[in-house]
Amino acid sequence: MTTVEASSDRLPGQRGWGLAWSDTALLAVLLGMCVVYTVFSPHFLQVNNFANILRQASPLFFLAMGQTLCLLAAGIDLSQGSVVSLTSVITVGVMMQYGLVAGTAAGLLVGPLVGLVNGLLIGPGRLSPIIVTIGTLFVAAGAALQYSGGEPIAGIPEDVLPYFAWVGQGSAGPVPVPAIFMLIGLALLHLFLQRTRLGRHIYAVGGHPEAALTSGIRVSWVLVCVYTLSGFLSGIGGYILTARAISGEPLLGGGDLLLQSLGSVVIGGTSLFGGRGGVLKTFLGMLVISLMVNGLNLLGMSTFIQQVVIGGIILASVAATALRGVQRR
């Protein structure tokens, strides 16, 4: 744990939960949004609405988790959106021919494979994460379009459909199935980062790569793991999203998904320079984005203005972080 603490000296409140006083501010923002939305819309404070928010947030959550790992290791994964698209078409394509299990296996294999390529080029290959993942962004997006011929793939067999759709659309009582996946994922990743050696090494590699290397950490290996995991998590996000749409969409991840994933991490307060932050922070950041979108929709604000608002909030939150950093100096 010592390496982690040493590299995060700017967050004195950081303990086992990986949260700090800045997260209290985020919680306050979340609460404030809830109050405002509750006052202005009778539909906001409903069990159904919150179930919806969590269901819609789940795919974004998995991407944001992968992105958090990359940023903690002082990298970035720009190929996430393309991985979602490729996972979507492969899952449905294979499922239509070979059934549920094969489709799921093939779909969930796509992400780690793309991630492994990223990791090998960035870790042992020592190439820049931005360039490598832009490259695989192009490759995976092109592959998704080529595999599907540019058209959505629809027509999952009737006998398989209910099981697949359950992943995206089902509920256990009032709790949506994707939300359950999300909470399990959050718990596992939090434990992974805080309690395992590899998890702590990720912080060390991001905080100070040379120090990590001299203290015997196999930096290349850690990076391979980080990007493979990021690909895997993006793949899960893509799988859940596909299970909601029940068709293979070659442009599923082409839109805002990557930027929202980056936005969640950054609003949560994980540093772009590596070594500082955590998955719980990202979870809060993702909730801010999801609640905001939901609330603005309920208030009837056009999606066009929502974009401007999201941009403003991203800028305000990073500006606040930056200004606080300047003051402390």
Add this chain to the structure above:
Amino acid sequence: MVTRSEKAPASGPAALTARVRLPAELDWQVVLLTVALAGMGVFFSLRSPHFLAIENLGNVIRHAAIIYIIAAGQTITILSAGIDLSQGMVASLVSVVAVDAILNFGVVGGSLIGLLAGAAAGLFTGLMVAYVRVQPFLATVGMLYIAGGLALVYTAGRTLFFIDVTGQRVEAPVFFWLGQGHIGNVPVPVLVALGVAGLLYLLMSRTPFGRYVYAIGGNEEAASMSGVPVQRVKVAIYVVSGICVAIAAYLLSSRSASGHPHLGGFPLLMDAIAAVAIGGTNFMGGEGGIYRTAMGVLIIAFLGNGLNILGVSTFVQQMIIGVIIIAAFWLSVVRRRVA
């Protein structure tokens, strides 16, 4: 932007001149890319008689020229160890603002307002980066959302055509000529791009601004300590990028004779970044140049065109471009390690 007064601290930054990679010396990256481009040219013209047709080359270069104007602006931000991810969306914003202004105030006023919109977006980003000290990556993601949203809000998501309320076609011949016209065999946008490239070349190689950009990208703290006005230069960098985007968006709008809130977006941004990456400008800043990006743009343009003629799907082309981005970067890294 680059005022005379910035020449004053000659004692410090003069030493930086040595750091600047002068284009006069042989740039192996450019040599390699030229060889690759020539090889592609030979290959495609052997495979298809249509490749070397004047009309084909003209079309390819017209589009490449417009992309180059954007990519050149991107190059300058990347040289300073920054990045401008808002370019695509700012292009959309400029497109609707410029066309709307041209419809209302005529070509001259409208064009100026369009340019100003791009510069204003760049100025805002630059101030965020320089004085609020927001990471360029994040500042421009914020601007990406804001500009994209504003473009949609401005026209309520509709495309602006050159038609007035009575349904009559509005003529703006000068505006259309800039994007669609020719002088001799040469498309006008190519001439505009050459003009922009010339100006940027002078800016980067003959003014303090250029040296400062390389110095900031190479080592910001050292630059700051040796008297480079880092924050002011950063603001200028993003304004330059905004103006480049505005010019390109203006030409694209002229070509399609419309103001389109989805003109730019992600594809345009990725084209620009891919060109910079293939050209071999270092994304950590300080090494590279707009002449390298020119090679990157040409390679993407002619590769896409040649593969089109050979009937390779655009989807596969996208994959090939991805591989080339990584390969070109790997090449430049290997070259640096050997040297």
